[in-house]
Amino acid sequence: MSEEIEVGPTAELTPGKIVGAGPYAVGNSQEDLFAVTRRCRHLLADLADGSIASDGCLVCPWHGAKYDVDTGRMVRGPQGIFAKIPFLGTTYKILTTVLPLRRGKVTERKGTIYVE
Numbered sequence: 001m002s003e004e005i006e007v008g009p010t011a012e013l014t015p016g017k018i019v020g021a022g023p024y025a026v027g028n029s030q031e032d033l034f035a036v037t038r039r040c041r042h043l044l045a046d047l048a049d050g051s052i053a054s055d056g057c058l059v060c061p062w063h064g065a066k067y068d069v070d071t072g073r074m075v076r077g078p079q080g081i082f083a084k085i086p087f088l089g090t091t092y093k094i095l096t097t098v099l100p101l102r103r104g105k106v107t108e109r110k111g112t113i114y115v116e
């Protein structure tokens with residue numbers, strides 16, 4: 001059984017917010033709580049510093065790769081200069097099909113969020 005980590009008060013994890021909790025980035029995407037491992041598959045940026053796009057995806061703070069928080073898969077590759085490298089985005093998307101971000105189990109008890 002994995003260790004449960006306290007994330008913080010439920011009231012503070014409002015829609016669009018992401019926090020770090022141990023190895024996880026825990027966030028609120030369109031009123032749904034999620035947890036995924038927090039290192040981007042591209043260059044290991046901390047996804048807890050990312051943002052939530054209007055489509056509910058988690059966006060990497062460094063080069064804008066987008067992740068589906070329900071599956072852990074990259075749905076858009078790195079942007080900016082990295083978007084100009086042929087097949088780079090496709091390569092990372094394939095990588096996360098095989099090795100998606102690991103998802104944590106989020107629970108809520110008495111106004112506090114936990115992840116394991």
Ligand code: FES
Binds near residue numbers: 042044045062065078
């Ligand atoms: S480190 Fe995340 S897209 Fe580059």
